Amino acid sequence: MIDTKNLTRKFGNLTAVDNVTLHVEKGEVFGFLGPNGAGKTTTVRMLCCLIGKTSGEAKIGDYTIDNENDCLKIRKMVGFLPENVGLYDSLSAYRNLDFYGQLYEVPENKRRENIERLLTLLGIWERREDAVGTFSKGTKQKIAIARALIHDPQVLFLDEPTANLDPEAAKTVRDFILELKKEKRTIFLNTHNLDEAERLCDRIAILKTKLIAVDSPKNLERSLYNRKTIVHLDNVSSLVVAAVQKLNAVKNLRTSDNKLILNIDDPEKDNPEVVRVIVQAGGNIQYVTELRSTLEDVYLKLIREASAQ
Amino acid sequence: MRLWKSWIVTKKDLSVFRKNKYVLYSLIAMPIILGVVLPVIFIFALNAQISSVQLTHDQLFAAVNQIVGLATMYFVLIPAILPSIIASYSFVGEKIEKSLEPLLATPTTDGELLLGKSLAAFIPCMAVTYIGAAISAIIIDFWSYTTPQIGTFLIPNPYWLLVIGVIAPLACIMSVEANIIVSSKVNDIRAAQQLGGLIVLPLVFVVIFASTSAQISTLLAIGVSAALAVADIALFYLSKATFQREEILTKWK
Numbered sequence: 053m054i055d056t057k058n059l060t061r062k063f064g065n066l067t068a069v070d071n072v073t074l075h076v077e078k079g080e081v082f083g084f085l086g087p088n089g090a091g092k093t094t095t096v097r098m099l100c101c102l103i104g105k106t107s108g109e110a111k112i113g114d115y116t117i118d119n120e121n122d123c124l125k126i127r128k129m130v131g132f133l134p135e136n137v138g139l140y141d142s143l144s145a146y147r148n149l150d151f152y153g154q155l156y157e158v159p160e161n162k163r164r165e166n167i168e169r170l171l172t173l174l175g176i177w178e179r180r181e182d183a184v185g186t187f188s189k190g191t192k193q194k195i196a197i198a199r200a201l202i203h204d205p206q207v208l209f210l211d212e213p214t215a216n217l218d219p220e221a222a223k224t225v226r227d228f229i230l231e232l233k234k235e236k237r238t239i240f241l242n243t244h245n246l247d248e249a250e251r252l253c254d255r256i257a258i259l260k261t262k263l264i265a266v267d268s269p270k271n272l273e274r275s276l277y278n279r280k281t282i283v284h285l286d287n288v289s290s291l292v293v294a295a296v297q298k299l300n301a302v303k304n305l306r307t308s309d310n311k312l313i314l315n316i317d318d319p320e321k322d323n324p325e326v327v328r329v330i331v332q333a334g335g336n337i338q339y340v341t342e343l344r345s346t347l348e349d350v351y352l353k354l355i356r357e358a359s360a361q
Numbered sequence: 362m363r364l365w366k367s368w369i370v371t372k373k374d375l376s377v378f379r380k381n382k383y384v385l386y387s388l389i390a391m392p393i394i395l396g397v398v399l400p401v402i403f404i405f406a407l408n409a410q411i412s413s414v415q416l417t418h419d420q421l422f423a424a425v426n427q428i429v430g431l432a433t434m435y436f437v438l439i440p441a442i443l444p445s446i447i448a449s450y451s452f453v454g455e456k457i458e459k460s461l462e463p464l465l466a467t468p469t470t471d472g473e474l475l476l477g478k479s480l481a482a483f484i485p486c487m488a489v490t491y492i493g494a495a496i497s498a499i500i501i502d503f504w505s506y507t508t509p510q511i512g513t514f515l516i517p518n519p520y521w522l523l524v525i526g527v528i529a530p531l532a533c534i535m536s537v538e539a540n541i542i543v544s545s546k547v548n549d550i551r552a553a554q555q556l557g558g559l560i561v562l563p564l565v566f567v568v569i570f571a572s573t574s575a576q577i578s579t580l581l582a583i584g585v586s587a588a589l590a591v592a593d594i595a596l597f598y599l600s601k602a603t604f605q606r607e608e609i610l611t612k613w614k
């Protein structure tokens with residue numbers, strides 16, 4: 053659905069986005085992570101045909117971003133939530149959405165229906181006639197999200213949708229994104245929130261001017277170091293250690309307090325055997341847990357490496 | 362260019378203006394000042410003209426027409442000044458609310474947006490100008506009709522039609538375009554208004570010059586129209602170059 057090849061944007065001497073090549077499938081939620089100034093917003097602006105590219109190519113569906121006619125079609129099929137909500141404070145929530153519905157060429161009946169559905173879903177329908185200026189930041193953000201969806205776009209670009217929101221409002225927005233995911237829309241999500249990216253995204257790209265990594269959250273986490281299995285016992289006896297060490301599946305064993313820390317290549321397959329052996333050797337197991345690197349560990353490591361270069 | 366798209370933008374801007382007290386007051390005050398106060402002052406001048414000298418009917422008629430003609434030029438000031446107030450809200454206002462980016466993300470061309478926003482400044486300014494002109498015409502005509510020495514309507518006459526029908530809208534277009542260009546450079550509504558006012562200052566001088574010249578001259582009015590038309594076309598290209606997606610998002614500060 054979204055394809056870029058060596059997409060590059062310079063501002064004078066500064067290269068904001070450098071040779072980014074990526075591919076986003078239809079129906080995929082694609083997370084775009086990166087530190088401040090990484091070029092996330094610039095990339096999204098290029099993909100929405102808001103600013104030009106310096107070099108490279110990009111396509112949304114069958115349309116290319118540097119063709120004037122295609123751009124009108126891209127803008128029509130794409131929903132965009134910018135970094136700043138940019139609503140008209142003196143107009144009502146309804147009027148704001150209705151205005152955009154008109155610009156997106158949504159027929160009047162459909163417009164009314166969509167506004168009612170979206171505002172109801174986001175819990176603002178009762179306040180539809182209030183001026184937007186009287187709303188809290190979180191409510192404004194929700195209205196801006198409704199605005200991005202007013203024309204039922206197939207592709208959605210969300211630039212930091214939960215920035216500045218309190219945990220509850222952020223959760224509403226996240227749940228809403230999950231709903232959209234169920235509707236098989238393609239979602240391109242810029243975010244600083246790693247937890248959010250991990251929960252919502254099928255795949256994640258890490259950007260720092262250049263693309264550093266693209267993979268599913270699971271694979272990214274695995275990439276840092278192998279997962280470890282931790283077995284908590286009431287007491288680690290030498291009998292237990294000896295029994296576990298005999299197993300082929302166990303590549304490495306460390307003890308710490310009353311814990312066994314094991315490196316196992318395929319824990320899903322081999323852990324049941326490990327547990328059985330420990331029990332047979334008289335160990336009393338309290339917990340078996342997994343120690344894995346978090347997305348945060350991976351993110352920080354990759355960004356630091358990129359900075360060091 | 363799809364005019365209906367521009368019209369959507371115009372209607373939105375007009376409803377934003379309706380909620381803005383400052384814009385609303387400016388729009389109401391202008392025609393009252395120029396439409397009522399100005400003709401009343403001129404009627405005093407005209408009355409003085411009638412009572413002080415003994416003129417033939419033709420001479421009196423010419424003198425009275427002259428004064429009315431001079432007064433007419435002041436009506437060019439409304440459409441020249443008002444856009445600096447309205448356009449500053451229209452463009453700098455959107456900049457401050459950061460609402461240009463989502464607007465630019467819609468399937469609308471730069472030209473359609475620019476036209477829509479320009480119309481939103483042009484329409485109320487001209488509407489108010491014409492209301493003011495109509496009020497003043499009624500007052501002056503009422504006076505001239507009921508004054509026994511004259512006994513006829515003075516307005517409309519060709520000069521008045523030329524000024525109100527051609528010069529005023531051309532001046533308004535010029536002012537709107539100039540204010541778009543100013544808006545791209547400033548971030549503050551008051552600064553935009555002051556700069557916008559400064560830019561139409563030459564026009565104000567022309568108006569004052571034209572309205573104090575010894576003889577009202579249709580030729581002068583045609584000259585002013587031509588100069589304004591040229592300025593409008595030049596500013597049109599400049600404002601079009603200023604109002605482009607790329608420019609707005611990367612250079613408008």
Ligand SMILES: Nc1ncnc2c1ncn2[C@@H]1O[C@H](COP(=O)(O)OP(=O)(O)OP(=O)(O)O)[C@@H](O)[C@H]1O
Nearest residue numbers: 063068087088089090091092093094095610611612
């Ligand atoms: N109009 C512009 N003119 C000059 N430089 C710009 C412009 N817009 C962006 N940049 C630069 O391009 C780089 C990328 O900016 P961008 O806004 O895309 O980053 P971002 O990843 O969205 O950051 P953030 O997380 O802070 O939103 C930055 O160094 C920024 O200063």
Ligand SMILES: [Mg+2]
Nearest residue numbers: 092093094135
């Ligand atoms: Mg950004």
